[in-house]
Amino acid sequence: MYEFAVEPAITQLRRPGVIITEVEPESLAQELELFPNDRIVKVNGRQVRDYLDFRFQTAGETELTFRVKKTNGETLDIEFDREEGEDFGLSFEQIVPRQCANECIFCFCKGNPDDARPSLFVRDEDIRLSFLYGNYTTLSSITEDEMNRIVEQRLSPQYVSIHATDLKTRAYLLGVDESRADISRKLVRLLDADIELHAQVVLCPEINDGKILEQTLRDLAGHYPKVISTAVVPVALTRYNTDERLTRVTPAFCKGTIHEVDKLQKEFRKTLGTTFAFLGDEIYLKGGVQIPSRRHYGNYPQIEDGVGMVRSFLNAFDKVLNRRYAEAQISGNERIHAAAIRPQEKNPAATAPGSGFGTIITGEMFAPVLSEQIEKYNVLTGSRFHVLAVRNTYFGGDVSVAGLLTGQDLLKIRDQLVGDFVIIPTSIIKSDEPLLLDGMRYEDLRSQFPVPVFDLDTQGLIDFLANKKGEPE
Numbered sequence: 214m215y216e217f218a219v220e221p222a223i224t225q226l227r228r229p230g231v232i233i234t235e236v237e238p239e240s241l242a243q244e245l246e247l248f249p250n251d252r253i254v255k256v257n258g259r260q261v262r263d264y265l266d267f268r269f270q271t272a273g274e275t276e277l278t279f280r281v282k283k284t285n286g287e288t289l290d291i292e293f294d295r296e297e298g299e300d301f302g303l304s305f306e307q308i309v310p311r312q313c314a315n316e317c318i319f320c321f322c323k324g325n326p327d328d329a330r331p332s333l334f335v336r337d338e339d340i341r342l343s344f345l346y347g348n349y350t351t352l353s354s355i356t357e358d359e360m361n362r363i364v365e366q367r368l369s370p371q372y373v374s375i376h377a378t379d380l381k382t383r384a385y386l387l388g389v390d391e392s393r394a395d396i397s398r399k400l401v402r403l404l405d406a407d408i409e410l411h412a413q414v415v416l417c418p419e420i421n422d423g424k425i426l427e428q429t430l431r432d433l434a435g436h437y438p439k440v441i442s443t444a445v446v447p448v449a450l451t452r453y454n455t456d457e458r459l460t461r462v463t464p465a466f467c468k469g470t471i472h473e474v475d476k477l478q479k480e481f482r483k484t485l486g487t488t489f490a491f492l493g494d495e496i497y498l499k500g501g502v503q504i505p506s507r508r509h510y511g512n513y514p515q516i517e518d519g520v521g522m523v524r525s526f527l528n529a530f531d532k533v534l535n536r537r538y539a540e541a542q543i544s545g546n547e548r549i550h551a552a553a554i555r556p557q558e559k560n561p562a563a564t565a566p567g568s569g570f571g572t573i574i575t576g577e578m579f580a581p582v583l584s585e586q587i588e589k590y591n592v593l594t595g596s597r598f599h600v601l602a603v604r605n606t607y608f609g610g611d612v613s614v615a616g617l618l619t620g621q622d623l624l625k626i627r628d629q630l631v632g633d634f635v636i637i638p639t640s641i642i643k644s645d646e647p648l649l650l651d652g653m654r655y656e657d658l659r660s661q662f663p664v665p666v667f668d669l670d671t672q673g674l675i676d677f678l679a680n681k682k683g684e685p686e
């Protein structure tokens with residue numbers, strides 16, 4: 214999910230057009246004497262609202278006229294030709310998201326502490342961000358113009374939070390009346406126009422589980438392949454979610470859900486050739502049930518929604534182990550097990566200079582999985598990485614994923630670090646500025662740690678373990 218910069222989203226007054234933020238040197242745009250802060254308001258006589266419009270209205274066009282508002286107030290019409298497919302060399306301001314009109318009982322905004330960074334309180338519901346970044350929308354307050362835009366500009370696929378096809382249940386969850394919650398005609402219209410959808414169900418025990426969930430998944434599967442997949446993710450309640458209508462997700466609930474959905478998944482694989490309905494990784498981890506195989510996830514259609522991330526990580530990690538295994542010149546087919554500690558003198562890599570000695574920080578949910586892999590890695594390479602599970606006391610409640618750890622949580626575990634450096638997950642740092650979820654600046658966190666802090670995403674960690682010895686870069 215894309216988290217946008219909050220300041221422009223909330224405070225900026227919208228004027229027509231899209232603002233240029235960068236002009237590449239020696240590009241067509243530079244030749245046309247376009248500059249940062251110029252605003253393109255029309256392309257070939259058609260209004261431009263944002264960079265998606267710009268992209269749509271320039272696509273395939275070689276003869277163009279831009280109406281441009283310069284920063285001095287002057288308006289220019291710039292006529293020019295370009296080669297087919299020639300890039301303009303322009304970057305634009307980000308999209309200012311439209312806000313939702315729902316009152317979902319489980320809304321993440323209600324689970325934030327008051328001092329969480331402001332962007333966490335923004336309730337975006339925007340079909341453009343859905344298309345561009347896979348952000349989910351409910352479609353419950355989508356306008357006619359937006360519907361037309363999806364179809365006209367082929368903003369496909371869209372990511373839609375369905376939650377339940379039972380109307381009463383959906384309205385209850387969204388906190389709106391049934392007429393607003395009813396998106397059946399909108400869905401048909403989009404599907405008839407060949408717009409593809411990915412669906413999501415935020416699973417709330419005793420509300421949209423059991424028969425309601427089964428019906429929802431069957432209804433959605435009835436639209437396969439235009440509805441490509443459905444993610445079922447558990448509601449995550451922080452200690453600030455005190456709504457009595459909500460029930461927390463327990464290991465027993467997860468196990469029961471896996472059992473029920475497994476039957477449907479088998480049926481869908483038989484009839485549709487795809488698992489179609491995917492359970493979030495958290496459900497398997499919390500239920501203590503083995504993560505499904507690579508084949509279960511196909512091309513990982515919902516990985517950004519936390520579905521299949523663990524399987525993808527395990528498979529990538531296996532490759533790292535195999536590579537290190539080969540490097541260590543240990544015979545090929547032998548399985549590695551954490552318990553199978555080898556004497557170091559038999560393992561050439563184990564005594565290599567610069568072998569890693571540091572702490573890898575993650576959330577409590579993923580820590581057992583990561584620990585098991587890192588132990589194998591340590592045995593194989595002689596490294597001394599230590600996985601440290603950090604409790605999320607900032608959000609509290611059921612929140613145990615790595616991506617929601619805060620600066621305050623990390624500072625609390627400083628005395629448990631071992632080694633020469635610490636690796637933290639990149640996902641806890643805001644993408645467009647070095648800020649943690651509780652508003653702490655990344656540099657402030659770093660300055661309070663006794664050892665250097667590196668941030669790596671999952672792929673970065675895999676690459677580091679695959680290629681490097683010593684410290685990350």
Ligand code: SF4
Binds near residue numbers: 320
């Ligand atoms: S759609 Fe619901 S969960 Fe999403 S931001 Fe709006 S109120 Fe919150």
